[in-house]
Amino acid sequence: xxxxxTDPAPADDGAPGTSRVPGARPRGRPRSAVAERxxxxxxxxxxxxxxxxxxxxxxxxxxxxxxxxxxxYRRWPNKEALVIAALEAAEQPLPALPGDxxxxxxxxxxxxxxxxxxDARAEGLLSAVLGQVKQxxxxxxxxxxxxxxxxxxxxxxxxxxxxxxGELRDDVSIELMKDLLAAPMLTRKLMQELDLPPELPxxxxxxxxxxxxxxxxxx
Amino acid sequence: xxxxxTDPAPADDGAPGTSRVPGARPRGRPRSAVAERxxxxxxxxxxxxxxxxxxxxxxxxxxxxxxxxxxxYRRWPNKEALVIAALEAAEQPLPALPGDxxxxxxxxxxxxxxxxxxDARAEGLLSAVLGQVKQxxxxxxxxxxxxxxxxxxxxxxxxxxxxxxGELRDDVSIELMKDLLAAPMLTRKLMQELDLPPELPxxxxxxxxxxxxxxxxxx
DNA sequence: ACGAAACGAGACTGAACCGTATCGAAATCC
DNA sequence: GGATTTCGATACGGTTCAGTCTCGTTTCGT
Numbered sequence: 452x453x454x455x456x457t458d459p460a461p462a463d464d465g466a467p468g469t470s471r472v473p474g475a476r477p478r479g480r481p482r483s484a485v486a487e488r489x490x491x492x493x494x495x496x497x498x499x500x501x502x503x504x505x506x507x508x509x510x511x512x513x514x515x516x517x518x519x520x521x522x523x524y525r526r527w528p529n530k531e532a533l534v535i536a537a538l539e540a541a542e543q544p545l546p547a548l549p550g551d552x553x554x555x556x557x558x559x560x561x562x563x564x565x566x567x568x569x570d571a572r573a574e575g576l577l578s579a580v581l582g583q584v585k586q587x588x589x590x591x592x593x594x595x596x597x598x599x600x601x602x603x604x605x606x607x608x609x610x611x612x613x614x615x616x617g618e619l620r621d622d623v624s625i626e627l628m629k630d631l632l633a634a635p636m637l638t639r640k641l642m643q644e645l646d647l648p649p650e651l652p653x654x655x656x657x658x659x660x661x662x663x664x665x666x667x668x669x670x
Numbered sequence: 671x672x673x674x675x676t677d678p679a680p681a682d683d684g685a686p687g688t689s690r691v692p693g694a695r696p697r698g699r700p701r702s703a704v705a706e707r708x709x710x711x712x713x714x715x716x717x718x719x720x721x722x723x724x725x726x727x728x729x730x731x732x733x734x735x736x737x738x739x740x741x742x743y744r745r746w747p748n749k750e751a752l753v754i755a756a757l758e759a760a761e762q763p764l765p766a767l768p769g770d771x772x773x774x775x776x777x778x779x780x781x782x783x784x785x786x787x788x789d790a791r792a793e794g795l796l797s798a799v800l801g802q803v804k805q806x807x808x809x810x811x812x813x814x815x816x817x818x819x820x821x822x823x824x825x826x827x828x829x830x831x832x833x834x835x836g837e838l839r840d841d842v843s844i845e846l847m848k849d850l851l852a853a854p855m856l857t858r859k860l861m862q863e864l865d866l867p868p869e870l871p872x873x874x875x876x877x878x879x880x881x882x883x884x885x886x887x888x889x
Numbered sequence: 890a891c892g893a894a895a896c897g898a899g900a901c902t903g904a905a906c907c908g909t910a911t912c913g914a915a916a917t918c919c
Numbered sequence: 920g921g922a923t924t925t926c927g928a929t930a931c932g933g934t935t936c937a938g939t940c941t942c943g944t945t946t947c948g949t
Binding site: 695696697698699700727728729730739740743748 | 916
Binding site: 476477478479480481483508509510511520521524529530 | 935936937938939940945946947948949
């Protein structure tokens with residue numbers, strides 16, 4: 452992709468760089484927001500494709516983004532910082548939860564996860580990060596903050612509400628419930644490369660709620 | 671590790687190399703089984719450490735194993751083949767299942783998974799393979815055959831038995847049951863780096879069997 | 890118009906690594 | 920003992936890439 456990139460006319464670079472003086476605008480030519488997007492997009496694509504930071508080269512990113520290497524190094528000091536910026540830029544907001552009904556809220560949360568996992572870039576980034584946590588602890592930490600914890604907290608709120616309302620058992624830890632609900636779709640995609648049909652979230656939620664056993668002590 | 675490696679006296683190299691003529695023993699010096707083990711062990715350690723094939727160098731394997739590079743290339747043509755051999759060599763047998771009781775068999779299976787995941791090498795190899803499937807489809811295929819499918823089939827048999835005996839619902843697909851049971855421990859270890867306490871398998875099995883909801887249509 | 894900074898392109902140095910080849914020593918068969 | 924093959928070690932040419940720097944050009948503020 453060597454399409455020439457051009458910024459829109461006045462190019463209102465609100466926050467193009469990563470670390471800039473908070474004071475007045477500097478003197479020379481402002482940094483291109485278009486180039487920045489192209490770099491982050493290319494980074495996402497290539498990390499997802501390579502499955503690791505070791506397999507990602509800055510040179511390939513520059514090529515793929517149609518950008519000079521200096522334009523990348525001007526913004527981020529190394530690969531790890533670049534990948535962290537890319538994953539933060541790609542993060543999507545969680546769906547609004549009506550809150551009428553715990554079961555439906557859980558299905559909504561799982562469906563948001565499902566849509567995200569279907570995106571090859573997000574799924575590739577996830578599996579790459581998993582393998583690179585030991586080598587790049589800062590990357591793992593930020594992924595947790597930006598991606599994992601946000602979802603975990605949202606689900607925890609719903610589960611807490613369900614326990615309070617009596618829709619969920621009060622003798623099972625919230626952490627365990629969360630893992631039981633969220634994990635199956637992840638492993639389906641990550642380990643088996645299966646597709647995730649739209650009805651899967653509801654199926655998982657209903658089955659986890661009801662259990663797969665036939666006898667039940669508390670009945 | 672530059673400890674000098676020595677084979678035991680007669681060094682009964684039953685199957686040291688990977689591709690050898692099935693006929694009579696060749697003429698020269700036989701291949702060292704000790705070197706072979708050292709290479710495979712070093713490969714496992716380094717892949718787990720690097721989290722990817724791209725981050726693994728044959729030179730580092732030779733160094734870590736205390737072996738010349740030629741000794742590696744004599745056996746395997748490239749990195750992918752080497753890593754496949756390493757994962758196959760590290761594979762452990764599954765536990766014997768008494769079969770008296772579906773619940774207990776499931777706990778045994780999950781506990782075998784748990785013990786495996788606690789091993790840093792096995793866990794590191796798993797997360798590395800997950801990220802490298804796109805780049806190395808053959809590696810993914812073999813991992814599936816050797817590791818995943820064996821466990822999946824064992825669990826499927828137990829679940830089928832449970833449905834037949836009436837211990838499990840007959841209106842939930844076996845694939846879904848398997849994912850509900852196996853996935854939570856995987857994501858705990860892979861995504862959250864939590865430890866896996868010994869009581870976790872029983873807790874997961876019992877909770878999935880009973881369900882986390884309080885109301886139940888079929889009661 | 891002028892200076893300042895960013896732009897794409899690519900030259901450059903140095904490091905890491907691949908895969909092959911060569912060395913003398915060691916292990917095995919005939 | 921001689922032929923043969925593997926051993927660890929290391930040298931070798933070739934490739935890829937990191938990170939810096941230098942072009943000439945472009946886009947801003949003044």
